[in-house]
Amino acid sequence: xxxxxxxxxxxxxxxxxxxxxxxxxxxxxxxxxxxxxxxxxxxxxxxxxxxxxxxxxxxxxxxxxxxxxxxxxxxxxxxxxxxxxxxxxxxxxxxxxxxxxxxxxxxxxxxxxxxxxxxxxxxxxxxxxxxxxxxxxxxxxxxxxxxxxxxxxxxxxxxxxxxxxxxxxxxxxxxxxxxxxxxxxxxxxxxxxxxxxxxxxxxxxxxxxxxxxxxxxxxxxxxxxxxxxxxxxxxxxxxxxxxxxxxxxxxxxxxxxxxxxxxxxxxxxxxxxxxxxxxxxxxxxxxxxxxxxxxxxxxxxxxxxxxxxxxxxxxxxxxxxxxxxxxxxxxxxxxxxxxxxxxxxxxxxxxxxxxxxxxxxxxxxxxxxxxxxxxxxxxxxxxxxxxxxxxxxxxxxxxx
Amino acid sequence: xxxxxxxxxxxxxxxxxxxxxxxxxxxxxxxxxxxxxxxxxxxxxxxxxxxxxxxxxxxxxxxxxxxxxxxxxxxxxxxxxxxxxxxxxxxxxxxxxxxxxxxxxxxxxxxxxxxxxxxxxxxxxxxxxxxxxxxxxxxxxxxxxxxxxxxxxxxxxxxxxxxxxxxxxxxxxxxxxxxxxxxxxxxxxxxxxxxxxxxxxxxxxxxxxxxxxxxxxxxxxxxxxxxxxxxxxxxxxxxxxxxxxxxxxxxxxxxxxxxxxxxxxxxxxxxxxxxxxxxxxxxxxxxxxxxxxxxxxxxxxxxxxxxxxxxxxxxxxxxxxxxxxxxxxxxxxxxxxxxxxxxxxxxxxxxx
Numbered sequence: 001x002x003x004x005x006x007x008x009x010x011x012x013x014x015x016x017x018x019x020x021x022x023x024x025x026x027x028x029x030x031x032x033x034x035x036x037x038x039x040x041x042x043x044x045x046x047x048x049x050x051x052x053x054x055x056x057x058x059x060x061x062x063x064x065x066x067x068x069x070x071x072x073x074x075x076x077x078x079x080x081x082x083x084x085x086x087x088x089x090x091x092x093x094x095x096x097x098x099x100x101x102x103x104x105x106x107x108x109x110x111x112x113x114x115x116x117x118x119x120x121x122x123x124x125x126x127x128x129x130x131x132x133x134x135x136x137x138x139x140x141x142x143x144x145x146x147x148x149x150x151x152x153x154x155x156x157x158x159x160x161x162x163x164x165x166x167x168x169x170x171x172x173x174x175x176x177x178x179x180x181x182x183x184x185x186x187x188x189x190x191x192x193x194x195x196x197x198x199x200x201x202x203x204x205x206x207x208x209x210x211x212x213x214x215x216x217x218x219x220x221x222x223x224x225x226x227x228x229x230x231x232x233x234x235x236x237x238x239x240x241x242x243x244x245x246x247x248x249x250x251x252x253x254x255x256x257x258x259x260x261x262x263x264x265x266x267x268x269x270x271x272x273x274x275x276x277x278x279x280x281x282x283x284x285x286x287x288x289x290x291x292x293x294x295x296x297x298x299x300x301x302x303x304x305x306x307x308x309x310x311x312x313x314x315x316x317x318x319x320x321x322x323x324x325x326x327x328x329x330x331x332x333x334x335x336x337x338x339x340x341x342x343x344x345x346x347x348x349x350x351x352x353x354x355x356x357x358x359x360x361x362x363x364x365x366x367x368x369x370x371x372x373x374x375x376x377x378x379x380x381x382x383x384x385x386x387x388x389x390x391x392x393x394x395x396x397x398x399x400x
Numbered sequence: 401x402x403x404x405x406x407x408x409x410x411x412x413x414x415x416x417x418x419x420x421x422x423x424x425x426x427x428x429x430x431x432x433x434x435x436x437x438x439x440x441x442x443x444x445x446x447x448x449x450x451x452x453x454x455x456x457x458x459x460x461x462x463x464x465x466x467x468x469x470x471x472x473x474x475x476x477x478x479x480x481x482x483x484x485x486x487x488x489x490x491x492x493x494x495x496x497x498x499x500x501x502x503x504x505x506x507x508x509x510x511x512x513x514x515x516x517x518x519x520x521x522x523x524x525x526x527x528x529x530x531x532x533x534x535x536x537x538x539x540x541x542x543x544x545x546x547x548x549x550x551x552x553x554x555x556x557x558x559x560x561x562x563x564x565x566x567x568x569x570x571x572x573x574x575x576x577x578x579x580x581x582x583x584x585x586x587x588x589x590x591x592x593x594x595x596x597x598x599x600x601x602x603x604x605x606x607x608x609x610x611x612x613x614x615x616x617x618x619x620x621x622x623x624x625x626x627x628x629x630x631x632x633x634x635x636x637x638x639x640x641x642x643x644x645x646x647x648x649x650x651x652x653x654x655x656x657x658x659x660x661x662x663x664x665x666x667x668x669x670x671x672x673x674x675x676x677x678x679x680x681x682x683x684x685x686x687x688x689x690x691x692x693x694x695x696x697x698x699x700x701x702x703x704x705x706x707x708x709x710x711x712x713x714x715x716x717x718x719x720x721x722x723x724x725x726x727x728x729x730x731x732x733x734x735x736x737x738x739x740x741x742x743x744x745x746x747x748x749x750x751x752x
């Protein structure tokens with residue numbers, strides 16, 4: 001008599017990353033596979049942890065700004081501007097109008113650069129190799145512009161608390177204008193390669209659907225959220241810098257899938273281009289840096305406001321230190337900006353000294369990676385790659 | 401008496417007239433094999449160079465430029481580098497299988513060359529079931545990939561091997577069916593006869609009546625050779641390198657050679673069955689008689705390189721298919737199309 005033994009199947013556990021060509025840095029995904037279908041996906045992060053938040057507590061505000069450019073190294077200047085806005089709110093520093101426009105302009109330039117990295121990586125992950133090289137060619141133009149602007153190509157450290165480091169000159173503005181003239185055609189070039197491609201549709205349409213409610217519950221922000229049709233863009237809902245003075249649309253998706261998020265970002269290219277052009281047209285004159293703003297020589301001790309200086313007592317003994325005017329002890333603020341990847345929030349607590357008492361950074365990549373766990377259940381291995389691409393993560397930002 | 405120029409030249413050289421003996425025939429065949437292998441492997445080396453240049457220029461780059469003028473010595477430098485690289489073994493229990501797999505893959509790819517006539521007088525063997533022979537051998541080459549994936553003791557390699565097995569088996573069916581139309585029209589399975597049969601039509605190429613068959617064949621050829629957009633077994637962004645992830649140095653280069661030889665074999669098959677092999681269409685040669693002066697081998701090589709160029713072109717253009725779409729395409733689109741083609745061809749042949 002033949003006894004049929006029950007065959008049992010075992011899930012295959014694959015550790016995807018931290019060294020893997022498609023995990024955008026050092027993300028590790030522990031995938032449990034049933035054949036090619038993902039049963040469970042556990043993101044493992046922390047391979048790029050540099051203790052940035054703790055480090056920030058030991059440095060003065062202007063120095064902390066240099067740390068933030070290492071968060072999302074694809075969009076350094078946007079992180080720095082976010083930090084400066086937070087610090088300005090905390091320290092009560094005014095920003096000149098011209099600096100606000102320049103900041104808006106550079107934010108949008110870096111948004112284009114970051115989205116270019118995204119489309120390059122997303123396309124090459126799905127297998128379209130040429131888009132990668134086409135878009136990298138165009139990113140070079142943005143990097144050259146940044147080099148003209150501030151000397152740095154990747155980590156700009158361009159804004160300062162109370163403005164920006166240096167003024168823009170006419171040559172830069174002309175070249176930037178030329179770029180904005182050319183760029184819409186270049187976007188069409190990427191689209192001809194992938195947008196009408198059936199394989200691209202198959203790989204992106206109806207993949208990774210996140211309903212609007214889910215997207216909000218998962219804490220998604222930026223184009224990843226707007227792809228689900230939620231009109232939440234901090235540039236619109238809580239304008240900072242000069243965003244209330246320029247016109248732009250917030251592209252939204254309908255089907256909440258990878259393709260719609262792709263379309264959203266492609267539209268954002270065009271909107272960013274539009275904002276840059278308006279910034280150049282409307283750029284007002286004046287200073288670019290508030291002279292009263294704390295510079296790199298800011299001391300870590302208790303803050304003294306530059307003016308009015310306390311008069312020394314007539315008998316030569318030091319006057320009693322004035323009450324800190326920059327804000328009472330333990331002021332806390334949360335300030336969010338729209339960086340290319342989503343909402344970048346800085347929560348800072350000041351104890352009235354030149355160093356933040358606590359600096360917490362809410363980075364979009366960290367939140368988005370946590371959503372991978374939900375998104376990746378039941379999809380195929382190839383879709384995991386598409387999903388990593390669609391949430392647009394940078395591990396430097398996630399691990400901080 | 402054979403019309404093969406290598407064999408006849410050899411017999412003439414050693415002074416055999418009439419029917420050659422077994423020894424002479426064996427030596428002659430060995431010489432033929434050496435000549436074909438040398439020529440093909442040289443072409444393979446430069447096919448890699450060609451690929452890098454073509455894709456480079458399509459992607460706004462220059463491709464290899466450093467080694468030699470315009471990087472012409474790059475394939476040799478690559479070969480030397482791979483040859484001297486350390487041979488790394490993974491901690492596998494199947495060392496023999498691991499060693500055999502690349503040899504097996506290359507062996508299968510190279511054996512296919514035996515049945516391919518490059519011109520009507522230049523081939524290793526002129527067998528009457530040439531098409532079937534090549535199908536049989538390319539089915540066998542799947543084993544090399546499965547062996548590599550299994551013996552590497554790596555999960556990525558394992559997944560790659562499984563994907564490859566499924567893919568090759570599915571597309572083998574579509575490919576076989578796509579050529580049935582050609583077989584019906586030519587009434588033969590012998591490549592030389594198929595080419596000669598094409599010459600009897602004014603268009604000189606089965607591409608025109610058999611466009612449906614060619615469509616299926618072309619897609620299946622991409623899948624059979626694991627090229628983009630069907631490079632799932634070695635999908636870099638998914639499975640790192642797929643079945644040869646654990647191979648290094650010379651063993652890796654054997655897989656690499658095998659892939660390119662397979663590409664040349666598939667291109668040659670397409671040239672022979674759909675593009676009229678080493679002949680030009682009669683309407684062209686009638687119009688411009690000077691075209692008859694071009695040696696057949698150049699026409700053949702030109703057509704093969706055109707196919708290889710298309711392989712590269714597609715690689716620079718398309719994204720990668722997903723596993724389930726690949727299967728769906730193979731079973732639900734290509735096989736029915738190939739069957740429709742067979743029915744249409746046989747009805748027309750019957751009526752004509």
